[in-house]
Amino acid sequence: MKKIIIILLMISIFSFSISKNEIIELSKKNPELSWKKYLEYVLENPTDTSIEKLGKKIKIKIQIKDKENLNFLIKEDINGLRNYLKETSPSTKILNLINFFFPQVESLVKDSIENPKYDSFAENIIFLKITDPKIETKKAAKELTNFFLKYPTMLTYNVVSLFKNKSFSKDLGFNILNYIVQNINNFDEEKYPILNRIVDFSKSIGGTYTSKYLLDLEKYVEILEKINENKIENVNLEKLQINNLSIKKDILLQKISKYNSPHIINKTNNTKNELKPSKSSNTFELFLLIILFGLISSFRIVRFYIFYTLRLKKIAALTYKKIVEKDPMNEEKHLKLAQLYEEAGMYDEALQEYNLIKRIKI
Numbered sequence: 001m002k003k004i005i006i007i008l009l010m011i012s013i014f015s016f017s018i019s020k021n022e023i024i025e026l027s028k029k030n031p032e033l034s035w036k037k038y039l040e041y042v043l044e045n046p047t048d049t050s051i052e053k054l055g056k057k058i059k060i061k062i063q064i065k066d067k068e069n070l071n072f073l074i075k076e077d078i079n080g081l082r083n084y085l086k087e088t089s090p091s092t093k094i095l096n097l098i099n100f101f102f103p104q105v106e107s108l109v110k111d112s113i114e115n116p117k118y119d120s121f122a123e124n125i126i127f128l129k130i131t132d133p134k135i136e137t138k139k140a141a142k143e144l145t146n147f148f149l150k151y152p153t154m155l156t157y158n159v160v161s162l163f164k165n166k167s168f169s170k171d172l173g174f175n176i177l178n179y180i181v182q183n184i185n186n187f188d189e190e191k192y193p194i195l196n197r198i199v200d201f202s203k204s205i206g207g208t209y210t211s212k213y214l215l216d217l218e219k220y221v222e223i224l225e226k227i228n229e230n231k232i233e234n235v236n237l238e239k240l241q242i243n244n245l246s247i248k249k250d251i252l253l254q255k256i257s258k259y260n261s262p263h264i265i266n267k268t269n270n271t272k273n274e275l276k277p278s279k280s281s282n283t284f285e286l287f288l289l290i291i292l293f294g295l296i297s298s299f300r301i302v303r304f305y306i307f308y309t310l311r312l313k314k315i316a317a318l319t320y321k322k323i324v325e326k327d328p329m330n331e332e333k334h335l336k337l338a339q340l341y342e343e344a345g346m347y348d349e350a351l352q353e354y355n356l357i358k359r360i361k362i
Contacts, residue, residue: 018041020041020048020050020051023037023041023054024054027054027057027058028074028075028076031062031065034058035058038058042055056100060073060097060100061073061074070097072084073097076101076102078104078105081098082123085127085129085130089129098130099130099131105124105127105130105131106133107133108120109125109127109128109133110135111124112124113125113135113140113143113144114135114136114140114143116144116154118154121147122159125159125162126162128162128163128166132167133168134167134168137171137174137175140168141179144176145179145198148194149187149191149195155197155198155201160204160205163201164204169206170207170208173201173202173203173204173205173207173208174202174207174209175207176201177207178209180195180198180213180217181211189249189251190251192217192224192247192248193221196217196218196221199217199218212246213246213247216245216246216247219241219245220242220247220249223238223241223242223252223256224252226238227252227259235256235259239253242256300319300323303319304316307319313340313343313344314344317337317341317344317349320333320340321337331357334357335357338357341353
């Protein structure tokens with residue numbers, strides 16, 4: 001009879017006992033109840049030392065159960081953690097709790113940097129906000145460069161911000177720049193704009209590297225942007241700069257050869273408009289010509305200045321001679337006439353005027 005009772009007790013114990021995994025799952029929904037089950041488990045399994053961490057987790061969950069913004073900790077929901085980090089910068093206390101509940105985030109970030117994948121990169125890189133993993137920067141430099149070239153939309157402002165001020169940032173930036181320089185001729189020319197963005201990213205996280213290739217890449221993108229925005233003013237100058245580039249430039253040369261400067265187009269249109277006659281403009285011009293002819297005919301001094309301005313110096317001198325004849329004793333006018341003769345190459349006439357001036361003085 002005693003044996004039967006013992007057997008029944010053993011069956012009841014094993015029937016109603018709960019496993020660690022069940023306690024863990026229960027703690028995500030009901031921390032208080034899971035604590036009771038935890039204590040029962042400890043009594044039943046006094047030699048299981050691995051249970052201590054679970055007990056600590058449950059205690060923390062009971063303490064924070066009323067804080068809705070930390071519900072992801074209770075549920076141990078890593079997606080909830082991602083959403084939390086997108087909205088919040090955790091305090092040191094919360095950060096310690098996150099590291100305790102989610103120790104895997106460091107390896108997730110490390111893997112996403114060294115072996116970036118389209119499906120997980122954006123999700124895991126957010127964890128850089130709370131961790132600073134040790135990175136194999138040479139490997140990461142190659143993988144990230146090719147990843148961003150393939151998926152340029154992944155290189156967002158937020159990603160750049162997350163990569164800054166980490167223990168690996170400067171070294172990673174340098175290695176990316178070095179990788180680009182060493183492999184510049186292996187990149188497709190149409191990828192140069194995004195490649196230049198990667199260069200900017202590397203510099204913004206602290207990478208430094210001096211190379212003509214990097215300068216030429218920047219110049220390439222600068223010229224390309226001016227072409228696309230119709231801001232080229234001197235096509236020949238831009239062609240010269242393109243030809244001086246030490247990187248691939250066939251596509252850029254094709255674009256510049258087909259380029260139509262808006263300045264030239266506007267100038268051509270303006271010229272056409274200027275040449276296009278209209279009745280009103282013709283009438284107005286005729287009216288001006290009549291007035292001008294009248295002025296020229298009426299005033300020799302006006303005619304003189306017109307001829308002189310047009311550099312018709314001989315005609316100007318002869319016209320001014322008529323003015324001098326009206327005032328033959330004016331020494332200054334004779335002197336000016338002599339100078340006009342000299343400018344016109346009429347040296348004999350100029351000499352006569354100078355001699356005449358001497359006689360006037362006497």
